[in-house]
Amino acid sequence: MGAGTHPESPQEGPGPLPENGSAYPGVGSAHPGGASAHPGGASGYSGGGSGYPGGGPVPPGGAPAAGGGRRWLLPSLLVAGSLGGVAMVMAGLLAYLAPLSEEEMYGPPVPQAAAQNQPPPVQPQDQGAAGAPAEVGPGGLETPLTAAAPTAAPPLPVVMPPEPLTSEGATPRRIAIPKIGVLSSLMTLGIDKRQRVQTPPLTRLHQAGWYKHGPVPGQQGPAVVLGHVNGNGKAGVFVRLKELRRGDKIKVSRSDGAVAEFTVDGVEQVSKQAFPSKRVYGNTGEATLRLITCGGVLNQKTGHYTDNIIVYATLSATGKARAASR
Secondary structure, eight states: OOOTTTOOOOOSOSSOTTTTTTTSSOOOOSSSSSSSSSSSSSSSSSSSSSTTTTSSOOOOOOOOOOHHHHHHHHHHHHHHHHHHHHHHHHHHHHHHHHOOOHHHOOOOOOOOOHTTOOOOOOOOOOOGGGGSSSSSSOBSSSSSSOOOOTTTTOOOOOSSOOOOOOOOOOOOEEEEEEGGGGEEEEEOOOTTTTTOOOOOOGTTTEEEEEEESOOBTTSSSSEEEEOEETTTTTEETTGGGGGGGGTOOEEEEETTTEEEEEEEEEEEEEEEOOOHHHHHHSSSSEEEEEEEEEEEEEEEETEEEEEEEEEEEEEEEEOOOOGGGG
């Protein structure tokens, strides 16, 4: 019997008779325990022309006559057959209802020595809430952009960041992103009537804006720059922002003549209903930059996109701007 199977059930019916001719092995007559069906007979219902052994007439005062013997024959066979059938049914039920062993339920047991040498189960990758990745992805067109888990930290810097710039009185002037062909002046943005961060007006699709209530790019902390992906049927300044990936360069020139170069650490696409404010606006020990635009699906009823594209970058170098770029 193989592992995981029920014990073999008895065959239907009595099966082939044993060599001694009896339906029950080891018994020579139709009724167990007796050499003949009735006392005085040499064998069970066999060997003679009459219903009883010997073939001759029954002596007076003895067993019933031949006609009476036939009357006993049918009930005897019925009783014997009934007892045999009941025995076989009971045997089948016992075999079927017997509890399975562990080997039958779970397959062959693993030897203890082999079990001790089994490698530990492979743990799934940390996915955070609702299956979200535990960290911000690298970005790029090779893989779809996804949102990191709400508790995920900003991505780690690609390079060792330099000391933040002194930024007293400085403001950002321009932003350049060679990878996606962006070269834009920076307008100043504040907070709108709904107490949300402003975005550039749709009449200035090709201009990005710096959130003035945050750090200046190059100053310690997360500087924030926003721009449109499109509007009025035209492409915006950040229409290709989702193409950026870890390692790409961003440069911001400032009013004090300094140029802050940032290196992209990661990119994610998040629902506006679950915007990661702490990850975007939370203070950092280095000078960091956040670029934000719209993404996802355009809601035709509201006229707004469902998601945001967020680029995370860290200061990687500083320098001086040329006089013409001030």
